[in-house]
Amino acid sequence: MLTTPYVALDMDIMEKNINTMTSGLARNGIQHWPHIKTHKSVRLAKLEQQLGASGITCAKLAEAEVMAAGGIDAILLAYPLIGEDKCRRYAELARKITVRTIVDSLPGAEGLSREAVKNGLIFDIDIAIDYGAHREGIQPDELLDFAHKVAALPGLRVNGVFTYAGTIYQYHTEQDIRRAARQEAELLINSRDRLNANGFEITNLSGGSTLSSWYAEELQGITESRAGNFIFGDMNAINGGIYTAENCALTICATVVSIPLPGYATVDAGTKSLTSDLSATPHSYGMIQEYPEIELVKLNEEHGYLRYDPQKFSLTIGEQIHIIPNHCCVVANLVDEIYAFRNGEYSETITIDARGKSF
Ligand SMILES: Cc1ncc(COP(=O)(O)O)c(C=O)c1O
Incomplete structure (x- = not known):
């Protein structure tokens, strides 16, 4: 008997999610380099590769180090590497496996260049371009000048362009999402064309x-996608209209531990199981699979507050429920292990190898 709260993973749904995403991308000539920040597990990264991924994407160097030690040999490090220690660790990684990274500042590029030269290596570089979230990336009108400066540094080979269009999550209709996807592809294609017209080989x-x-057909022309969240699915994917509850593979299993008043129940999962992520909706911390109408309105660290109509529902102390989280990518990082199920039966324990590896 598993003890709550725990993270449950439906392997059948997850494998279907992987196959659907990877084959949709492949039909449109796009490689899949799934972002593993969502699961941080070597087992699941390898499964993604077995099911068609060309390599994986990591946010942090420490994640990439864990994945490489676990046997993954092709990694895109999609995060600006700043600081001598990071560049040194990156060079160590580059000696062992195939890695690429992004650059969006001259100090960042210079640090990598110094380390490449010191080690007699050539680093493949994607220039990161700001799609509009202003999180990272150079502005499109500075691209050419910046790329020339990076390419002039020894030890760096500029052969890619990169963007992350996270602002797409503000949209909830297929039409809007398709339009944003097309704009994302156009930014990359136009950037490639401009650079190649000026002597680059992007x-x-x-x-x-x-x-x-x-909507991979809207991304036609790009060479790789880093989609990561799709593997589990969550309220963000449901709100975006691409998934329903039936596509969500990851849930938090919790127990009803208290019913102080009719219509008020408390479960044993709070922010330490779900985080306080309100990205999907401003007033709900997830969907209860068994009771979609019951609301999870508030969290303390170890408590989740359920509110419901006691005329319609009667929860009982000790009852277990499964919560689809607002944002699945923050959940795996909270636990050492997640429990996998096939046909509703426990099948294996999956280790979150890169848990806490945020450095
Ligand atoms: C750089 C980068 N690429 C890809 C992804 C994956 O996007 P999604 O979570 O929509 O799958 C993320 C997610 O934050 C990201 O930061």
Whole structure:
């Protein structure tokens, strides 16, 4: 008997999610380099590769180090590497496996260049372009000048352009999401064309969120997608209209521990199981699979507050429920292990190898 709260993973649904995403991308000539920040597990990264991924994407160097130690040999590190220690660790990684990374500042490029030269290596570089979230990336009108400066540094080979269009999550209709996906692809294609018209040889066009990659035909022309969230699915994917509750593979299983008043129940999962992520809706911390009408309105660290009509529902102390989280990517990082099920039966324990590896 598993003890709550725990993270449950339906392997059948997850494998279907992987196959659907990877084959949709492949039909449109796009490689899949899934972002593993969603699961941080070597077992699941390898499964994604077995089911068609060309490599994986990591956010943090420490994640990439764990994945490489676990046997993954092709990684895109989609995060600006700043600081001598990071560049040194990156060079160590580059000696062992195939890695690529992004650059969006001269100090960042210079640090990588110094380390490449010191080690007699050539680093493949994607220039990161700001799609509009202003999180990272250079502005499109500065691209050419910046790319020339990076390419002039020894030890760096500029052969890719990169963007992350996270702003797509503000949209909830197919039409809006398709339009944003097309704009994302156009930004990369236009950037490639501009650079190649000026002597570059850009072959790698890296983009793709879960929402844009769902409509992969709109991304035609890019070479790779880094969609990550799709593997589990969550309230963000449901709100984006691409998934229903039936496509969500990951849930948090919790027990009803208290019913102080009719219509008020408390479960044993709070922010330490779900985080306080309100990205999907401003007033709900997830959907109860068994009771979609019952609301999870508030969390303390170890408590989740359920509210419901006591005329319609009668919860009982000790009853277990499954919560589809607002944002699945933050959940795996909270636990050492998740429990996998096939046909409703426990099948295996999956280790979150890169848990806490945020450095
Ligand atoms: C750089 C980068 N690429 C890809 C992804 C994956 O996007 P999604 O979560 O929509 O699958 C993310 C997610 O935050 C990201 O930051």
